[in-house]
Amino acid sequence: MKHLATLALAALMGLSACGDDGLADQLARKEAKDAVRPVLAQRFPGVPLEPATDCVIDNASAGEILKLARAGVTGVGPEETQLVIEIATRKETIECLLKDGLAPFLK
Template sequence: MKLILIPVMAALIGLSACGDDGLADQLTRKEAKDTVRPVLAKRFPGVPLEPATDCVIDNASAVEILQLARAGVTGLGPEETQLVIEIATRPDTVQCLLKDGLAPFLLKKA
């Protein structure tokens, strides 16, 4: 199954340069999110996964999103795990997490 997905992902990655918010961009981001989610769950337990995943993807460069999307097809390695952690700990990502990721979670408990 993964052998079939590799050419498909390669085509999508190539098409993702065609424009933001297009089908290829959406599929690439979805694949990248599928890669990010388990890393966040393991490394940052208790963080609301969907908002945190969105913050990581929103603060990743296009090249980083493509790298994470590729890892979703070829397999998550230490380099991609480190990349997720690096993006998650950037100041802009932390601000996003505080604003969009953790605030709604904290307000529900109050």
Template sequence: MRPSVLLILPVLAACNSPLADAVARDAAKRAVNPVVAARFPGVPLEPATNCIIDNASADEILTLATAAGAGANETATRIVLDVAARPDTIRCIATEGLPVLLNTL
């Protein structure tokens, strides 16, 4: 992600608009994907990432979106692991990820 985009994320987040939310979520996915791939091998990436993003708070999404441009970092990893451990996230991953996993067998 280009530095200019990183500078604009907090401004967009303050707008509280659907466009700002979509931009922040898209950027956050770039921080979540490598953590999911490294920490949860074998778990379908797309459903797991979506479940983590859907169960993260707005502040967590903004932090992840900002971290996306910096590559792997401890803050992003901690947030992903914290959100992944939440009961709603676990249910989401089981519901959304299991069918994808079974289709690959």
């Protein structure tokens, strides 16, 4: 079943050239979020999960999103875990977390 899901994801990824707001991009981001959430929950306990996940995805390159989307379907390994940590600790991601992720809890 995972093989079929991987094939479907790969087929939709091929359509991603149709635009950033297209179905393929939306699907890739959803699958990537499925890979990011458990890493954030384990490595950054207590961080608001949904806003943090959005910040990581918003600060990932298209190639990184595709890599994470594949992991969202096939499973997160050490390489993808390291990628999430790398993206999460980027200056832009931290700024996003401070602005959008933690601000509502600081009021």
